[in-house]
Each structure stands twice: as C-alpha cells, then as structure tokens.
Amino acid sequence: xxxxxxxxxxxxxxxxxxxxxxxxxxxxGEKVVNELLQAGAKPFKVFVDDAVLMxxxxxxxxxxxxxxxxxSSLTRPNGVLGVFYMTESQKDIVDDWVVVLDAVRDPGxxxxxxxxxxWFGVTQLVCSPxxxxxxxxxxxxxxxxxxxxxxxxxxDLEDYLQKTNLPIYGAYMEGKPVYEADLAKKGVLVMGNxxxxxxxxxxxxxxxxxxxxxxxxxxxxxxxxxxxxxxxxNDIRR
Amino acid sequence: xxxxxxxxxxxxxxxxxxxxxxxxxxxxGEKVVNELLQAGAKPFKVFVDDAVLMxxxxxxxxxxxxxxxxxSSLTRPNGVLGVFYMTESQKDIVDDWVVVLDAVRDPGxxxxxxxxxxWFGVTQLVCSPxxxxxxxxxxxxxxxxxxxxxxxxxxDLEDYLQKTNLPIYGAYMEGKPVYEADLAKKGVLVMGNxxxxxxxxxxxxxxxxxxxxxxxxxxxxxxxxxxxxxxxxNDIRR
Numbered sequence: 001x002x003x004x005x006x007x008x009x010x011x012x013x014x015x016x017x018x019x020x021x022x023x024x025x026x027x028x029g030e031k032v033v034n035e036l037l038q039a040g041a042k043p044f045k046v047f048v049d050d051a052v053l054m055x056x057x058x059x060x061x062x063x064x065x066x067x068x069x070x071x072s073s074l075t076r077p078n079g080v081l082g083v084f085y086m087t088e089s090q091k092d093i094v095d096d097w098v099v100v101l102d103a104v105r106d107p108g109x110x111x112x113x114x115x116x117x118x119w120f121g122v123t124q125l126v127c128s129p130x131x132x133x134x135x136x137x138x139x140x141x142x143x144x145x146x147x148x149x150x151x152x153x154x155x156d157l158e159d160y161l162q163k164t165n166l167p168i169y170g171a172y173m174e175g176k177p178v179y180e181a182d183l184a185k186k187g188v189l190v191m192g193n194x195x196x197x198x199x200x201x202x203x204x205x206x207x208x209x210x211x212x213x214x215x216x217x218x219x220x221x222x223x224x225x226x227x228x229x230x231x232x233x234n235d236i237r238r
Numbered sequence: 239x240x241x242x243x244x245x246x247x248x249x250x251x252x253x254x255x256x257x258x259x260x261x262x263x264x265x266x267g268e269k270v271v272n273e274l275l276q277a278g279a280k281p282f283k284v285f286v287d288d289a290v291l292m293x294x295x296x297x298x299x300x301x302x303x304x305x306x307x308x309x310s311s312l313t314r315p316n317g318v319l320g321v322f323y324m325t326e327s328q329k330d331i332v333d334d335w336v337v338v339l340d341a342v343r344d345p346g347x348x349x350x351x352x353x354x355x356x357w358f359g360v361t362q363l364v365c366s367p368x369x370x371x372x373x374x375x376x377x378x379x380x381x382x383x384x385x386x387x388x389x390x391x392x393x394d395l396e397d398y399l400q401k402t403n404l405p406i407y408g409a410y411m412e413g414k415p416v417y418e419a420d421l422a423k424k425g426v427l428v429m430g431n432x433x434x435x436x437x438x439x440x441x442x443x444x445x446x447x448x449x450x451x452x453x454x455x456x457x458x459x460x461x462x463x464x465x466x467x468x469x470x471x472n473d474i475r476r
Binding site: 035039112115116117118119120121122144145146149179212213214215216217221223224226227230231234235237238 | 384417
C-alpha cells in the first residue's frame, strides 16, 4: 500500500530542493531499477503499477497506474518507479584519471558523461556547482545504472584544481591535437560548458590544452561535449 | 506574404511521405538556417516571425507568430523556419571511408552521426531503408548544417556491401579491440541498431569485427551508437 504522504514525497522529488533535503532520488523503468539494485544502491521504495511486475522486485508496492503517472516524470510512465537513497560523496583525491565538468548544463550530456566514466573506469567525476544536478530525472534516464558506480561531487573547481597534484588537461577548440599530446598515466580532464567552453577562472589551472582534430570542412559545428569526452577518454585509456 | 497553400505545404512536410513527394525539408532556427545557406543548400522559402530578423535573410517572408507555430515542429518555435530543397543523392562508390548504418532508429543518434561524419570528413553515409529519415525534424535539429555537407543515401545494405571492394569493419560488443585492429586507409564502417546491433544479414559481409574496450565494471550498459561512432571515426582518422 502506498500512503498519501509517500505520493507527496515522491512527487516532491521532481525538485532538486527536496531531493537534497530528503537525500532521495527517483529512477524509472524495470531495467534501470534492477541495475541500481544490482550495483548495490539502497532502495527506499520500489513502486510498480502491475501485480505481475511485483514478483520481480522484493518488497515492491503495487499502485494504480493513475498514481504512478502522478509520481512519474515521464510522459509515458513505464510501470516501475524506484526511489533510492543518495550515497555520501567521497571527496578524497583519487589516484587515477578524474573528469571535471565546468558548467555542463544539458541533462542528456551529463548522463552520457557519467555512463562514459563508468565505461572507461573513471570513478571520480567532479562538477562545478552550476553543472546540472546528477539526480535530475533526465540525467538518470541517460546514465542507466552507472550513477551507482561513479562517485560524483559538486565543488568549487578553483579550490579543487588548486589542490590536485595531477597534470590538468583541458579540452579546447584550439588546443594541441590529442594524438600528439603527452597523455599522463593519471591526470585531470576538464570539459567545459556547451556554449562557452571552459571558463577563464577554471582555464587558468589547465596546464595542457588539448583538442580533437577536425578532418571535414572547417565550418562544421564543434563536437558536442559528451562526444568529445568519449573520444578523449578513449584516447586516455588506450 | 505567406499563402494558405504555403502554410499547408509546410505543415505537410512534418510527414516523411510529403517530404519525399515534394523533395523539400524544414529546418528551424537562425543559426542552422544560416549554416545551410552558407553550405550552399537551395532554399525554397525562409519564414521569420519578426521584421527585425527579416533583414538577416534575403527574400524572407514575415509571418505572424501564430502561423509560424503552426508550421513548426518545435514546442517553442524560435522565429526562423527555412524550407529547403533536398539534393540528389549520389550513389557513386566513394574512395574513402564510408559509414553504413543498419537500422539506426533514434533521430538524435542519426543527427549526431551525420555531424560526426562531417567533423571527420566522411562524405558518404549509407543507411538501410529502415534507418530513421535524415530529414526528420529531430534529426535535422541534431545535425546543424552538416546535412548539407554529407551525402546520405538509403539503399539495400546487402546489395551495397556486395558491390564494394573496400574492407568492411563492423562494431560488435565482442569484436577485436579497435586499438589492435589493423585499420585500413579506406574502408566501410558498419554500425548497428541501438538494441540489436548489426543484423545477421548485414553481418555476413563484415570481414573485421571491432569493439571499443571497456575499462569499468563489466555490468555497464553498452556505449550508445553515436558515441561509439565518434570513438571509432576518431581512431580511423588518427
């Protein structure tokens, strides 16, 4: 059984303010809920709108489709909604490659970058406070279960970059071609905002400016930040 | 002045059937309309909803916002809507790398892949007939002006692959790591459907199965097809 207070709580989690207050976030869909459970994320509650699905989730609550639709952030809810506890972020300095995001605003981009960190074994993702919230439903829809395996912190980047001993690489349109760059075994990779790139404040800490060479007509749009992150992480790990 | 027939025509172009019949497609936004014009695409008509913007486009027609909203595929129309003539696709065998898509269904993925082809100087993109239409508004929104610089054909892939003399590479989860693959100077890169990968029918023509090695937990979702294309094209061109 679902209580009125639970419904109210889940609906409130659409807003960042209440996610931070309750330290809870919502993911939707059988696959991603299962992935999070398998990755060891701690569930607060799983809701399903169909008794058939319930057997697949321990302690799931069946709710009418109408209620699930109310709780859901999707235009077409898919029958499974999981509420999970946020994990405490570890702010330790990590001894491997770290990805740093300077004001990445698009939820799909952040979601893809989290998935890429997971794929390439980057366990620490450091975001500026003005980067989109990683528990935003659209981010979670794009990350799949990766959110449980990548440690994400929101900190002042100038503070963070000042403290690290690792070489700091930054992606710039006019940087050195990544093929020629001397990529260290450990380092920090800074990726900038979709429209403005890396800010001057953050850029002053970047010791090596790198770029992805273009082979087509010079008029092409720059690469999307998630695409560029994919290429650079692949080059870093190869 | 816009006529009733013109409005009806533009609205009809939301459907693939009418785009094919009239050989016209629609893009929206000042930036992308400008990019297409600069890339040499032939405009049928540019509509703007603001006299201020009109000065920026030769022969643009001013229409009331209400009408532009009717013509637009966007939830929030942005004031500029361009109708362009499709170019005749060239079905010549290209003497360079060619990207082949086997049933890529997501418009955002196709849009990103077109942009990537443009970035990496791949001028020929060959799609299976069940790949999403490249003139779909959501594809065009993701490609920006690249649609004018990449030649896109929809053909039977078995026919096409049978005829080519180039080595045929295909992206598989269990392929040979791309770092170890012997990448030719010219070749065909086949990318598969988002859920099913490359079909068996197309796969029989693939002579070299390649993959992008994973460094994180083995449970991570596979890479998105557009992301994988980015990494592979970068490796091909390096």
